[in-house]
Amino acid sequence: MKACAIVILNYNGEEMLKTFLPSVCTHSSYDVWVIDNASTDSSVDFLKEKYPRIRLIELSGNFGYAGGYNSGLAYIRGEYNYYILLNSDVEVTAGWDSLLIEWMESHPDYAALQPKILSWKQKSLFDHAGAGGGFLDAYGYPYCRGRVWDSIEEDLGNYNDSIDVDWASGACMVVNATVFHELSGFDSAFFAHMEEIDLCWRMRKSGWKIAYEGSVEVYHLGGATLDRASPKKMYLNIRNSLSMIYKNETSPGFTRIFLVKSLLEHLAALSFVIQGKKEFSKAVLDAYRDFKSKKSSIEKFQPETDGRVEVKRKGKVALVFWNWKILGKKSYDQL
Known part of the structure; x- marks a missing residue:
């Protein structure tokens, strides 16, 4: 069995591949795979012509981030100890993959790990997705060192450490391949967004730890598939x-959280109407409607810990939105 596969998911990302694959091929030590979600652009032809050494898995349809990775990784199950799941719009740095895998091999009680994730457009700033390590507040809202809600921090070297976190970012995350498959991977019903946080939550409930390693840096463009400010993204985030x-x-616990989230997010929907952003209000209402319609088919996760103890949430904030919006706390060290 080989140590690691670097696996990139692609959907109509020819321009992203042209921009970011050179750094991956230059700086990576392990096998590089691309899973293609039935792209309709020239991505596949480009890969076959320009990067024949990259291993390609062509899926029959667009199964989103969650289903695309689940379907693609099923083809190589049992071949690798670890997968590095890497967005197609990420620039990597020298030695990045070897350092991450060395860390995982020396910490066998960890199931996932992410590096420091900085902005590709402005490399002195953290990226929205994962930044300096991800946490959850008491109501399931994610936040990061380096990114609190929509406020992005400058990288001043204060997150160059290695710490336990609640979740690793799907923009660039190492996962233990055996644990990934034992937990049935991502929830394919999510399609995209929040799936890596859900997977990490299930890992922690199963007794596995999640970590951040700040000595390794990558640079993420973000919004390459779906703009951060889109109603579709808001819908997926809330529903998932x-x-x-x-x-x-x-x-x-769910009932308590649902009452608070429902109040906050329906107030947000009303605010969007007042601002003339009816498409965002509709996204909120559609998310709640669709969740309620499918709730009866969602199975409660029952972990098999094999003697391991559930790893509790590391985030100490009760409600990150209150801290950010009402108390004006815009950086992690203010929380």
């Missing part, structure tokens, strides 16, 4: 967040 919390929380 509700599903994630329902799956992983106790029933009383």
Whole structure:
């Protein structure tokens, strides 16, 4: 069995591949795979012509981030100890993959790891996705060192450490291949967004730890597939967040969280109407409607710990939105 496969998911990303694959091929030590979600552009032809050494898995349809990775990784199950899941819009740095795998091999009780993720457009700033390590507040809202809600911090070297976190970013994350498959990978019903946080939550409930390693840096463009400010992204984030919390929380815990989230997010929907952004209000309402319609088919996650103890949430913030919006705390060290 080989140590690691670097696996990139692609959907109509020819321009992203042209821009970012050179750094991956230059700086990587392990096999590089591309899973293609039935792209309709010239991505596949480009890969076959310009990068014949990259191993290509062509899927029959667009299964999103979650289903695309699940389907693609099923083809190589049992061949590698670790997968590095890498967005197609990420620039990597020298030695990045070897350092991450060395860290994982020396920490066998960890199931996932992410590096420091900085902005590709402005490399002195953290990226929105994962930044300096991801946490969850008591209501399931994610935040990061380096990114609190929509406020992005400058990288001043204060997150160059190695720490335990609640989740690793799907923009660039190492996963233990055996654990990934034992937990059935990502939830394909999510399609895209929040799936890596859900997977990490299930890992922690199963007794596995999640880490951040700040000595390794990568640079993420972000928004290459779906713009951060789009109603579709808001819909997926809210719908999938509700599903994630329902799956992983106790029933009383979910009820408490749902009441608070529902109040906040319906107030947000009303605010969008007042601002003339009816498409965002519709996204919120559609997310709640669709979650409620599918709630009965969502299975509660029942971990098999094999004697391991559940790893509790590391985030200490009760409600990150309150801290950010009302108390004006815009950086992690203010929380």
